[in-house]
Amino acid sequence: MDKQEINALLEGVRDGSVSVEEAMLKLKMQPIREIGEYAKVDLHRGLRQGVPEVVYGAGKTPEHILGIARALRDNGQKTVLVTRMTPEAAALVAGELPLRYDALSKTGVVGELPEPTGKGKVVVATGGTSDIPVAEEAAVTAEALGNRVVRLYDVGVSGIHRLLSHMEEIMSARVIVAVAGMEGALPSVIGGLADCPVIAVPTSVGYGASLGGIAALLSMLNSCASGVSVVNIDNGFGAGYMASMINHLD
Amino acid sequence: MDKQEINALLEGVRDGSVSVEEAMLKLKMQPIREIGEYAKVDLHRGLRQGVPEVVYGAGKTPEHILGIARALRDNGQKTVLVTRMTPEAAALVAGELPLRYDALSKTGVVGELPEPTGKGKVVVATGGTSDIPVAEEAAVTAEALGNRVVRLYDVGVSGIHRLLSHMEEIMSARVIVAVAGMEGALPSVIGGLADCPVIAVPTSVGYGASLGGIAALLSMLNSCASGVSVVNIDNGFGAGYMASMINHLD
Amino acid sequence: MDKQEINALLEGVRDGSVSVEEAMLKLKMQPIREIGEYAKVDLHRGLRQGVPEVVYGAGKTPEHILGIARALRDNGQKTVLVTRMTPEAAALVAGELPLRYDALSKTGVVGELPEPTGKGKVVVATGGTSDIPVAEEAAVTAEALGNRVVRLYDVGVSGIHRLLSHMEEIMSARVIVAVAGMEGALPSVIGGLADCPVIAVPTSVGYGASLGGIAALLSMLNSCASGVSVVNIDNGFGAGYMASMINHLD
Amino acid sequence: MDKQEINALLEGVRDGSVSVEEAMLKLKMQPIREIGEYAKVDLHRGLRQGVPEVVYGAGKTPEHILGIARALRDNGQKTVLVTRMTPEAAALVAGELPLRYDALSKTGVVGELPEPTGKGKVVVATGGTSDIPVAEEAAVTAEALGNRVVRLYDVGVSGIHRLLSHMEEIMSARVIVAVAGMEGALPSVIGGLADCPVIAVPTSVGYGASLGGIAALLSMLNSCASGVSVVNIDNGFGAGYMASMINHLD
Amino acid sequence: MDKQEINALLEGVRDGSVSVEEAMLKLKMQPIREIGEYAKVDLHRGLRQGVPEVVYGAGKTPEHILGIARALRDNGQKTVLVTRMTPEAAALVAGELPLRYDALSKTGVVGELPEPTGKGKVVVATGGTSDIPVAEEAAVTAEALGNRVVRLYDVGVSGIHRLLSHMEEIMSARVIVAVAGMEGALPSVIGGLADCPVIAVPTSVGYGASLGGIAALLSMLNSCASGVSVVNIDNGFGAGYMASMINHLD
Amino acid sequence: MDKQEINALLEGVRDGSVSVEEAMLKLKMQPIREIGEYAKVDLHRGLRQGVPEVVYGAGKTPEHILGIARALRDNGQKTVLVTRMTPEAAALVAGELPLRYDALSKTGVVGELPEPTGKGKVVVATGGTSDIPVAEEAAVTAEALGNRVVRLYDVGVSGIHRLLSHMEEIMSARVIVAVAGMEGALPSVIGGLADCPVIAVPTSVGYGASLGGIAALLSMLNSCASGVSVVNIDNGFGAGYMASMINHLD
Amino acid sequence: MDKQEINALLEGVRDGSVSVEEAMLKLKMQPIREIGEYAKVDLHRGLRQGVPEVVYGAGKTPEHILGIARALRDNGQKTVLVTRMTPEAAALVAGELPLRYDALSKTGVVGELPEPTGKGKVVVATGGTSDIPVAEEAAVTAEALGNRVVRLYDVGVSGIHRLLSHMEEIMSARVIVAVAGMEGALPSVIGGLADCPVIAVPTSVGYGASLGGIAALLSMLNSCASGVSVVNIDNGFGAGYMASMINHLD
């Protein structure tokens, strides 16, 4: 509820068109719709934050995911992104709604992918092939939120020429998502080469002293390159969302 | 060295205006100037990344800082930002060069603060008063890189009304830097309120189980809000730099 | 064995109604009943601590759980709460004793839920829907111990208006249990809003840098709000028990 | 701002006694007073949460502490508790305001200690003598907030008879603060003996594998006793505040 | 090879009864027998350390365990203890050799349990019922190495009277093994009561902040009681072995 | 692309035999062949680093492994080492290509093992039998890269005579790979005995406080012996590769 | 208070020589003497545990230490061991009482060292020279408690011959204290050589990945040798006390 709305409401009270009780109610009322007993969905988020509601699938039953997706669609949301979606949930949803499901990244898109509305290109790069599932979560998220995405996979720092042979893509990006496990050095090298913001995503790829991605995470937080910030381990969605937000700035 | 330069160089070789040896040299030559024996300074960085070279003062002697600042100034750089600058270094530099020094954040600016060239406003918010030194490092960095900065200090989540009374500033930001120690919850709440990117900065403020800022760092990495990414503990500079980069996107 | 009992015992010895040997025995005897070989059950706990014995089901076989529950019932305990109860244990117990089993929180109540005897209301709030199983363990525990419980689920800090729209419930609570995973910020915000004690329960909900709930735990321990204390990760029972104890204070 | 106030405000708008602009202002206005540039002080907290504002002295200059204390006193607050107060700050404040300063726990009380208003007694117990500074922070906090406090110091579990000889005090408490470093077992033993809530405070007392209090913290979080919750390492204030809150419940 | 043997060998060389080459060989020869390709078994260990070779079953196939047990028996060892023995291995070994297998602690004894040769009694105590498997590994180990064992199970510190009612057993022990998970406080309390060495065994019993037994381990290492030392998490065997070694000292 | 190649290229441009566009292309072109969409294989690595490309099997499907192996073979690589190869992948590859598969270490060698070209012997030692799978990964790696390997298994430091009886092998090594879990002390002892480089490999063998190999890793990093360096937990391949590199130095 | 004393007390009550009130008092009374307000000293500990009270000096003022030592002496204790004693405390105590102070280990002995009453010899060994302060704390503790001590310093595992040249001392020990920092491997090697109990003491000697002694601690907890148990980092006192207890077993 923004300033104009409060203003209008108060003027309504002054001129009698709105009763005190109605105003009290409105001031308390939230643009939230409860779906069954299991979730509060924020239908106005598209207005407030410029992006539609996304469904985080982990820990939700296929039935819940379907219920939420249907509610969002009924409310007029054209594209519903579902992350961490199990194949079972995908099968259930696909039986009722138009769904594009990517089994590798466990990401589903209900409805049409929107036309790109971002200002430039989002580059998604990975250190190795094992990082691709996380990278795809970022890439599909960015696409579902209206961005053109360029994928640069398997360009890790131990073969630096692989990365250098893609300087053109790197220099043409408006924002870069750099995904890496193990030593997590990719964002530092890209951050030193690029002149745009870099979102670093550590992955849980590795073993032993990788500590489930902690090594890569620490590495990225300590990047000696400027213009690098970090999201949680394996959080491809968060990086894609952040990249989209940056790419849509006027 | 970009594509055009390589192109020009190769055409020079073809038409004989550049010898093979000269070309070889140029292909290897880097726009780096060695200052004494203690540092390689990247003079072309302003061109390549759109921002001038910054001096990270930690671990450098006052003499080194002065030497580097002078070299950058001689090379035509109008504003030289120095972070983690001790009062001793500030005293030495101020004796020779025009310096604005902020003792709280240990940040110095040699020369003039530039006119704001960023597209919008950078909001820098803190949870408590103890977080202000880190926040000021972010704020001065952003200002030195050409941004208008709005400061919202001491608006932590345990008194949520303090934050809510500043919704107007939050909604008018193009990018927000949220600085917090202890439980580090500020970026999550701001991330849920704002419709622009949020750069979260954990601080080492706290004691006991704050683990020198690790608690706040983990909290921010696990933010349930979208559009939040994180930099290292106490890394005000990194957040200010990232914010400036985002704020200067066309 | 309290002061009065020792007094009576000694007087019995003095007047000869109790022999030295009997007194010696009594002084050593404990109000503990061994059930088979697998557990010592504290039958007097209801008297001493004001609450009946609870069965912690983790690591116990269905047969053991049934045995302990039956023994408690035989001793006159009307309500037996069983936590961390597997569906298998529930099925076995339900065949012999009246059982209300909640599969989500894996909590069972043998016998009748008691009438609320607490002074006020216990509010149980969660940050997200995934925290509900832990919250239900707290809620059912509180109910089994004689409390009225108000549930406020999915009111996490990244959508602060969801929480603010329930200020009335928050302000009317006598004690609040705040359950959250990921960044664990909910107790800090509630602690700043409420004027009653808040028991914070971190959950293992999350991934990557949530470290199985450690991130939320640290966040809660570092809460900048006063009046917040913390129990172990996923320890809904402990929070519900503590809340009940507080709610029953005269 | 509670329901009645909003109601009154809206009725004022309706009958014209309050203009729309004034109402808008009031809806936004917060009961916060900015003191210089360094702090926002919450003057209404005494009303809202039932306890007066407390000054957390760590990281504040003596001048800031004096300024805040004077402002609170000017606002009519009779007792101002200052925690983590350096001797320097104490000396400065004592020059202007009536101060009781405890150098061991670094706690200061400006003005009179209030008459006890709590329902019962707060027992503060420690495992060893080295834990006393933290315990005193808890005890003085509780006293400053209107509680009778009973101190049981040096009753650690490796000499269990020391604790058992104080059963009477333990059984007569309305809430217990149990403070311990090293293995942190005291709250578990007390929790098993007492029939009231126990607030556990780990201290950083110890060396080596005590990890600055982490060992005691983990021990307390894993307590096998019910009715125990935990605050941050060395957070005597937090425990005393929580204990007071519980002790003042009707 | 001890001093006497070297002496005899050298005298043999001097008087010609042993050749230089033979002596060289003997000096290098080790009392180790290779069994197939998978293990070197130390047949002289019984002589050197006073206890027979024990088979650590984890990571060994049933066939390997059988092979080693048979080789030890063929070498004259009457009792062969096998720890971490799967039911499959037990079934295989029991088909060929006389085996007593305890499924709870996964411990097997091939051959006869020896007569107790230790000087006194080994008391094995646990905090809860879930710690019993680890305690039984300790108890069976001690029995297999020739000790009388007294078991005190489920005497954890949150019900201190349970422990105090067994003071007689505690005071009559020559060495105590104290086994506990969760907060791991049992050894501290026992260490304060007993006048004999206490071997503390943390167990991985617990959840959340128990960190797989790390909490109990740290607690025990920080014990404020003297005369307590610690073995690895769940290492019942190590504690039983150490206890036996102490109990067999002349 | 080395100096000579750049020289030749530039001379070609000068004399017109190479066009500017071709030169531009060559300067960017990398000796990398993309196989399907899933991997970039570095065919020139054999030339550049002296060792052929190795396939890290973890996280790759059997089909991917087969595809990469076939591509490397087609490119003329005689021996293809595959690490972390599942039995399923081995079965698939063995159906098409000549494969030697070791199920214990999950290592496969496609094609012939090369003749030893290393200067001396590589000794691979383990502390226990459970460390053998990791040791075999190191040993097979070294063999596949052209080294003679001597295996010394089960020579851990708790039976130091087992190690001392193999001094001859230790002293005759050119480089030693020392593999150990649990306390990880083997490399320290060997490092003190040997006069050649020692590569230490911690293994995840152990339980409880071994923390999945972290204990052994830390132990090795803190070795008081000189001439010891460390690779990741369970990284037999890395140690074998490093050993081969050292053993092939002229 | 043991069985005989309770018996006598009860008989006294029966025959009227002890009143009920007196008996009640005695049953509650503890053999503890409060010294000033700062410590409870257990004067009966010498009787109960066979060893006199020891003063842990850390965190105590010189005046407190002097006060406690004097009280113990007044109570008839001939030898008072003070650990972690600062030079300032030593100077103060030495002015009033006969004190032997070792500045290296910061250990003081007030009064005479007792005649050795232990059954055998306690061997104290260290890996390096930097571990000697901790070792001396153990050695002086053992001597103050009545043990003959043999010191074997600087016999670390990276020069295994240094240790092996002292086999005679190792084999003649009744209990061994093995002190080591860095990789902490000494107890494992000694544990494999000796046939008596080994108390392992990790020290904080080292840097970087030694993590203040955690590396050595973990190493010792994971020892592959049997008959090894561990005390806290730098806890020389604890090891010396445990060794003395074992050495005094009949």
Add this chain to the structure above:
Amino acid sequence: MDKQEINALLEGVRDGSVSVEEAMLKLKMQPIREIGEYAKVDLHRGLRQGVPEVVYGAGKTPEHILGIARALRDNGQKTVLVTRMTPEAAALVAGELPLRYDALSKTGVVGELPEPTGKGKVVVATGGTSDIPVAEEAAVTAEALGNRVVRLYDVGVSGIHRLLSHMEEIMSARVIVAVAGMEGALPSVIGGLADCPVIAVPTSVGYGASLGGIAALLSMLNSCASGVSVVNIDNGFGAGYMASMINHLD
């Protein structure tokens, strides 16, 4: 004592030139000389391991360092390397012995630097200027052990062109020491470029999430480049020693 010496000894016993007692003595005697009471110095190490004894200065008094250095010189060792040497120790030693002291790396060389005897060049590279002290410890160590050293400082991965402009030095190395703090990515990039072994040295340079060098250490252990092994944080000496050992292999 090697095989030939044992052989000769035994032949001496056989032919009567050596008595049994003398032989026994020799078999036990170690080539170790005790200096005062504070250190055992291994005078034969030069023979056994091919490198002279080095003095680790940390924790040693200036007097001890001087004593050890003098003893080694008296024994004929021409070059004595002292690491972690304080300026005070340097001043004392320089008063008596010829010393070259580097205050930056705190490294001293007593006597002449030897002529290079290594086969090739040792390259020592750093990520930043703050890593130089550790790098110099490695470089001086290598020089003191007879190696030519090439220094490449401040070539970190966030400005990859700085490193690439030194490809010639990298390709001409026989072994490389790569020193880096913060994200520790340098060894991975160098490991991918070079065809020789790389010794990675993490430094404690950084702040916050660098965790005193743990982030860099983990990063290096997880390097995706082959041919990289790691030493302890800040262990320049260990890396220089290992590099020298590799560089001296025939």
